[in-house]
Amino acid sequence: MVTTVQNPLREGMTVQRTPEPSIMVIMGATGDLTHRKLMPSLYNLAVEHLLPNGFSVVGFSRQDKDHEDWRSDMRQAVDKYSRYAPVQPSVWDSFAQGLFFKQADFADENCYLQLKEMLDKLDKERGTNGNRIFYLATPPTVFPLIAEMLGKAGLVTDQAFGHGWTRLVIEKPFGRDLESAQKLNRELLSVFHEDQIYRIDHYLGKETVQNILVFRFANGLFEPIWNRNYIDNVQITAAEDIGIDRRGGYYETAGALRDMVQSHMLQLLTLTAMEAPVALDPNAVRDEKVKALRAVRRLRGQHVLQDVVRGQYGPGWVGGQHVEGYRAEEGVAPDSATETYVALKLEIDNWRWAGTPFYLRTGKRMPKRLTEIAITFKQAPLALFKDLDPDSMTPNVLAMRIQPNEGISLKIVAKVPGQGYDIQPVYMDFLYGSSFARQVPEAYERLLLDVMIGDSTLFTRRDEVEQAWEIVTPILDEWSHTPAPDFPNYAAGTWGPDCGQELIERDGRTWRVV
Amino acid sequence: MVDLWKEVTAETALPGAVRTSILNLVIYAGSAERAERLKKELAGQPRRHGSRTILLIADRDRPGSSVDAASSVRCSASQPDSPPLCYEEITITGVGKVADHLASVVVPLLVAELPTFLWWPGQPPFGHRLFNQMLGVADQLLIDSSHFDSPGDGLAHLARLCRARQGVNDLNWGRLAPWREVIAQFFDGAAWQPYAYGLRSLHLIFGSGTNSARRATATTLLLAGWIGSRLGWTPETTLDSLVSGASTLTVERGDRAIDVTTEFQDAGEKMAGLLIGVELVSQPKGLAPARFAVKRLEDMEHACSTMNVHDGVQLQRVVPLHIETDAELLSQELEQSGHDTLYESVVGVASQLAGREVWVPS
Ligand SMILES: NC(=O)c1ccc[n+]([C@@H]2O[C@H](COP(=O)([O-])OP(=O)(O)OC[C@H]3O[C@@H](n4cnc5c(N)ncnc54)[C@H](OP(=O)(O)O)[C@@H]3O)[C@@H](O)[C@H]2O)c1
Numbered sequence: 052m053v054t055t056v057q058n059p060l061r062e063g064m065t066v067q068r069t070p071e072p073s074i075m076v077i078m079g080a081t082g083d084l085t086h087r088k089l090m091p092s093l094y095n096l097a098v099e100h101l102l103p104n105g106f107s108v109v110g111f112s113r114q115d116k117d118h119e120d121w122r123s124d125m126r127q128a129v130d131k132y133s134r135y136a137p138v139q140p141s142v143w144d145s146f147a148q149g150l151f152f153k154q155a156d157f158a159d160e161n162c163y164l165q166l167k168e169m170l171d172k173l174d175k176e177r178g179t180n181g182n183r184i185f186y187l188a189t190p191p192t193v194f195p196l197i198a199e200m201l202g203k204a205g206l207v208t209d210q211a212f213g214h215g216w217t218r219l220v221i222e223k224p225f226g227r228d229l230e231s232a233q234k235l236n237r238e239l240l241s242v243f244h245e246d247q248i249y250r251i252d253h254y255l256g257k258e259t260v261q262n263i264l265v266f267r268f269a270n271g272l273f274e275p276i277w278n279r280n281y282i283d284n285v286q287i288t289a290a291e292d293i294g295i296d297r298r299g300g301y302y303e304t305a306g307a308l309r310d311m312v313q314s315h316m317l318q319l320l321t322l323t324a325m326e327a328p329v330a331l332d333p334n335a336v337r338d339e340k341v342k343a344l345r346a347v348r349r350l351r352g353q354h355v356l357q358d359v360v361r362g363q364y365g366p367g368w369v370g371g372q373h374v375e376g377y378r379a380e381e382g383v384a385p386d387s388a389t390e391t392y393v394a395l396k397l398e399i400d401n402w403r404w405a406g407t408p409f410y411l412r413t414g415k416r417m418p419k420r421l422t423e424i425a426i427t428f429k430q431a432p433l434a435l436f437k438d439l440d441p442d443s444m445t446p447n448v449l450a451m452r453i454q455p456n457e458g459i460s461l462k463i464v465a466k467v468p469g470q471g472y473d474i475q476p477v478y479m480d481f482l483y484g485s486s487f488a489r490q491v492p493e494a495y496e497r498l499l500l501d502v503m504i505g506d507s508t509l510f511t512r513r514d515e516v517e518q519a520w521e522i523v524t525p526i527l528d529e530w531s532h533t534p535a536p537d538f539p540n541y542a543a544g545t546w547g548p549d550c551g552q553e554l555i556e557r558d559g560r561t562w563r564v565v
Numbered sequence: 566m567v568d569l570w571k572e573v574t575a576e577t578a579l580p581g582a583v584r585t586s587i588l589n590l591v592i593y594a595g596s597a598e599r600a601e602r603l604k605k606e607l608a609g610q611p612r613r614h615g616s617r618t619i620l621l622i623a624d625r626d627r628p629g630s631s632v633d634a635a636s637s638v639r640c641s642a643s644q645p646d647s648p649p650l651c652y653e654e655i656t657i658t659g660v661g662k663v664a665d666h667l668a669s670v671v672v673p674l675l676v677a678e679l680p681t682f683l684w685w686p687g688q689p690p691f692g693h694r695l696f697n698q699m700l701g702v703a704d705q706l707l708i709d710s711s712h713f714d715s716p717g718d719g720l721a722h723l724a725r726l727c728r729a730r731q732g733v734n735d736l737n738w739g740r741l742a743p744w745r746e747v748i749a750q751f752f753d754g755a756a757w758q759p760y761a762y763g764l765r766s767l768h769l770i771f772g773s774g775t776n777s778a779r780r781a782t783a784t785t786l787l788l789a790g791w792i793g794s795r796l797g798w799t800p801e802t803t804l805d806s807l808v809s810g811a812s813t814l815t816v817e818r819g820d821r822a823i824d825v826t827t828e829f830q831d832a833g834e835k836m837a838g839l840l841i842g843v844e845l846v847s848q849p850k851g852l853a854p855a856r857f858a859v860k861r862l863e864d865m866e867h868a869c870s871t872m873n874v875h876d877g878v879q880l881q882r883v884v885p886l887h888i889e890t891d892a893e894l895l896s897q898e899l900e901q902s903g904h905d906t907l908y909e910s911v912v913g914v915a916s917q918l919a920g921r922e923v924w925v926p927s
Contacts, residue, residue: 059761059795060749063907071754098885100746103753104872105880141867145882178878180756 070503072105073182073215074170078197079189080110080121080152084222086128088253089188092495094129094138097146099492101500105177107149111166113156121152134493149177157193163204170206174215181208181215184502187222194221195238202242209244220249220502223314224305225511228527229520236513245513249502254315255509256494259457259483263322263424264336266451266459273449274327276428279407283446286410286425286563287319290417292369294543295391299382307361307393311413313523317344318511319453320409323424324399333507337515344518346401355529360550361536362392364416367543374416374543388535391415394551396558397522410555412562416543422453425563436472443474448563457491458482588899589681590618591671593699597622599686600656606892608639616899617676620656623664623695630661632670668698680704680902682734684895688713691722700731705902709736709891711838716783717805717919724916727909734898736891737783738908743886744840744859745791747870751845751857760857763849766824767792770844770860773829774837781827781838788843789814789825790915791907798823803920814918836865839888853877861886 061069075093077085096102110121126143130136153169155162174181185201187194198219201207208214219239226232239248254260267274276282289311295302302310325343328335350358365376377383377391392414399409428447436444448462460480467473483491501509540548546562555562594600600620607618640651655674659667675681683703690696700706706726713719723733752761767789771781785804792798798816804825814825832841842860853875861868868886873879889897 057755057758058749058752059758060745060752060792062795063910064745064749069750069753100743100750100884104750104870104882105878139867139885141862141864141883142885145869148882176878177880178754178756178872180754 069101070103070106070500071182072103072177072179073184073503074107074109074173074177074179075184075186075499075503076109076111076166076170077186077188078111078157079187080112081114081116081124082112082188084188085110086124087132088493088495089186089499090125091129091133091136092493092499094133094143094146095135095493095496096500098135098139098142101496102146103503105149105179106503107151107173107177107179109166109169109173110150110152111155111162112152113154115154116152118150118152122147122150125150134490157189157197157200160200160203163200163206167204167206179215182217183208183215184218184220186220191221191224191226191235194235198239198242207242207247216247216505217243218247218249218502218505219243220251222251224309225250225516226520227304227309229517229524232516232520236517240513246507248513249498249507250511250516251498252314252318252511253494253498254318254453255511256496256498257453258491258497259451259453260319260322261509263319263451264331267323268327277426278403279405281428282407283427283429284408284410284558284560285320285323286412286427287316287323287423288411288425288563288565289316289319289413289422290420290546290565291413291415292417292420294364294374294377294416295380295383297381299380302391303383303387303389306389307391307413307415308523308526312393312395312411313519314511316411316413317519317522319422319424320347320397320411321515323426324404324409326403331508333510334512336508337512341512341514341518343399343401344515344522346399346404347522348398348400349522349525350395350397350529351525352529355526356533358397358554359393359395359526360548360554361390361530362414362541362548362551363387363389363538364391364414364541364543365539367416367545369416369418369544376539376543377415378539388538392541392547392551394547394554395526396554408558410560410562412547412551414541414547417546418544419565420455421565423450423565424453425450425565427560427563436474439472439474443476445476450563456482588616588679588902589675590616590684590899591675591681591699591703592618592620592684592686593667593689594620594622594686597624597658603686604654604656606890607895616652617674617679618652618654619671619674620654621667621671622656622658623667624658624660625664627660630663632663633658633660665695666698667695668702671699672702675702682707682899682902684708686712688715688719691719691726700726705732705734707734707736707895707898709894710783710787711737711740711780713783714779716779716786717916717921720783720786720912720919721916721921724909724913727904727912730904732902732904733908733912734901734905735787735908735912736894736898738787738905738911739894739898740889741784741787741791741840742897744788744843747859747868747884747886748792748843748845748857751870751872759849759852760847760855762796763847763852764792764796764818764823764845765821765848766826766844766846768842768844768846769825769827769840770842771827771829772832772836772839772841774831774834777829777838779838781829781840784838784840785814785825785827786915786918787911788840789816789918790911790913793918794910794914798914800918800920804918805920816918832861832865835888859886 077089129138153166173179187197207217210216226235321340321343325339328339363377378385378387394412397409426449430446433444450460452458458481460478462476462478464474465477467475498509592603594603600622634657636655638651638653657670681703682705683699684707710719727733752758769785771777793816796818798818801815801817801822804814816823844858846856848854855874857872859868859870866887867883869881869883871881
C-alpha cells in the first residue's frame, strides 16, 4: 500500500514521492552491504533533499561500538562509496546526528526490548511517529530468528490499529530452493503481513530495468510486434569480467544458477515477457510478472541435460591480466563442482510466446562486463533481394543494454550508396547518457526511498520468489544426481564453454556478439 | 547543416559523438551584445539536452530589409566517459523591417515534431505583435520573472497566458524549487500536517543590493502565492512592489489574518534580490506553537532548516542549497514541457496578491 501524505503544500507538486518521518533499523550494520550500499545511498538521499525531517538510523549489531564509533565508520564508508563523495561536512554532521548504534545479540530477547525503548524515545525526540523499517543486512540464516524476536518484543505494529507502520526489508538469497524459500516465507509471514515485507532484488532498482516497462508500454510501435509472430528469439546475457571477489564461501553454496538466474535474470525475462499490467501499482505489476513466470515451461529430467549447460572457469587472461581459475580462489574447494557459468533455453507456454525461445546466459570471468536483453526479429522475406550475399541479410535486433552504456540499439539493414543493391547492417543507437545528462540515481537509493514511501512495485512478492524457484529447483535437483561436468571447462576471459555455444547452435542460431 | 554534421563526425575521435535533438530552443536575444552574452553563458555550461538552438537578433535600425544567418555545431561532454552531446546553433539577425517578422524566418528552421521552447530574457513585451507572433510558433514560453521590470503586471500577464492554455516555464519558479521542497518537508507526516493549516506568519529574508527590491517582489509574490493557493489565503492588503525596507502584506484565512513580511540583509552583491531565509510561525488550534525556518548558511551553498515545537520536537539539519546559474535553471526547465498546473494556479494567486485583476475568459 502506498502511503499518501496529506500535506497541503505537496498538492500539485510534480515530485510527489515524499516519505513520512521514520526510523530505519539496520540489523547487521557493520557488514559490507551497509558500508558499500546502504549508508552511501541514505547519505545521497540526504544530499538530494529526499529524506524526511527527523529520519533516523539505528545500527543493531553484535560488535561493541558506541554511536560515535559507528558514525565515524559510516563516514569513511560514505567517503569511499557515495557518488557525492567526498562528504560535505556540514551535511554529514547533521545527517550523523540521526545515526545511533545499539550493540546486540540477535538471539537475546532483552536486546530487542532495549531496542524498543530506544525507538520509543527517538520517536518523541525526532518526531518519527512510530514508523519503523527493519533492514536485515545479515546472513539469511538469521532472518527467521530476527523476525521472530521482533514479533515477540512487540516491535511489529499494524498501522490499522493506530500505530506507526512497520516494514521489513530482506536481501536475496530468498532461500536455496523451493522448499527453503517456502519455509522462509512461512516464517516471515507468521510475524509480518506480506505487504510489510520488501524483498530486494537490486536489479529492479536500476533505471534501465524500469525503462523496459516504459519502452514496452509507453511506445505504440513495439508492443504490436512483441510476440511469437514477429520475434524469432530473445537472448538475455549477464556477463561479468570479475571473479568471485573473496566471496568464495558464499559462492560455493550458491553458484551461477542460484546467484544470477533465479533472481536477476528471471526478473529480466519477466519484464520482457509479461503482459501489460492494468495499472502501475504494486500488485497489478507483480500479478503480471507472476503470470509470466507461471507460463515458463518447467524443465525436468532429460530436458534439463538438454537445455541447461554449466561451466566453471579455469585460469586465463582478462583485460590484459592473468587471473587464477575458480578452484584456486580463496574459500573455494580445489575440486569444487560449483558452476560459474550457466546457459539455458526456456520456453514460455502462452499465446504471446509459444515457440519463441528465451536463451539466458550468465558467467563470471567473461571477456567483459555487460548485461543486455536482445530481441531478434524474424527475418524479412528475401524474395526481392535473393541475388545478394545471404550473410548481408541479417535480421533486425533490438538490444536493451542494462549496463554499462545504458541504452537501446536497433539493428536494421540499409542500402549501401551506389549503383547496385548492396546491403549492410546499420545501428540506430539511443544512449541514456546522451539524451539525458542528469545523474542516474543508484539502484539502492530508489529502492530505499520506495520502502520509506511504502511502494513495493519494485520488490519481489512471495509468489514471484516461489515461482522463480519452481523453475530453478528441478534443474538443481537434476544436477544433484548427475555427475558434474569435467570442470574447469572454459578459460577465464572467454565467452564460456563449448557446450554453451552448442546449446544455441543446435537450433540454427548463434549468441549475439556483444 | 548536413555538411556541418559530417565535419563533426569526422573530427570527433569518439565513435559515439551523438546528435540528439529532443527540442527546439528559440531565444529572443534582441541585441547582438545580449546574444553574445547568452551564447557564452550557454557554452560555459555542460548541456543536458540536445537541441536545435536558434538565437534571434533584431536589428531594426540598419537600413534595408534582410536576414543574416550563421550556424555552427557545438559539442560538449555531458558526463565524463560518455560520448559528447552535440547540438546545432543558428544565429539569425533580422535587419530593418524583418526584425518585426522573425517568426516567419524561424518556422522553416524548426526540427519537425519536436517541442519548441521560446526563451525571452527580461520582461517580454506582452501584447506586442512580435511577441505574439513568436509565441505562435512556440509550445512553451520560458521567462524569468525575477527580471521583470514590473513584477505585478508581468505575473498578471502570465496568469492570462496560462488561462489561454499557453505552456509557461519560469526560471524564478525553478529557482524556488529547492526552497519549496524544504518548506513542504516540514509538513510531511500526519503529525505535522495541522501546522500547515495553522500558519500565522510568513517572513522572507532577501539579500540587499542592486535591483534587489524588484527581484524580491516577484519572488515574494510567487512564494506567498504558492502557500496561499494551497491553503486558501485571500488578500486583505496587496503588494505592488517592495521597497528595500520591511514590507507587509496581509492575507486572510477564515477569520484569521496572516502577515507576510519581508526583510533585506546584506549578504554580498551576488545575493542581491535572492532569497536567503524563510520563517514560518504556526499555532494550530489545540497544539503547541511551532516555528519553522530555513536560512542560508554563510557558505551560500547550504541552508540550515530548523523545526521548533514549543516543549516538543526540536530538529535542525543542514541541506545543500546550491545557487543555480541561469544556464542550469534553463536546463532543468527544458525538461518540463506542457502545463505546470501548480505554477498556473500560483501565478493566478500571485497576481491577485499584487492587486491585479485577472481576466477570466467567459
Ligand atoms: N554485500 C553485498 O553487496 C550484497 C549484495 C546482495 C545481497 N547481499 C545480502 O545482504 C546481506 C548482508 O550481506 P553483507 O555482504 O553485508 O554480509 P557481511 O559483510 O557478512 O555482514 C553481515 C552483517 O551481519 C552480521 N552477522 C553475521 N553473522 C552474524 C551472526 N551469526 N550473528 C549476528 N550477526 C551476524 C555481521 O556482523 P560482524 O561485523 O560482527 O561480523 C555484519 O554486521 C546478506 O544476506 C547478503 O546475502 C549482500
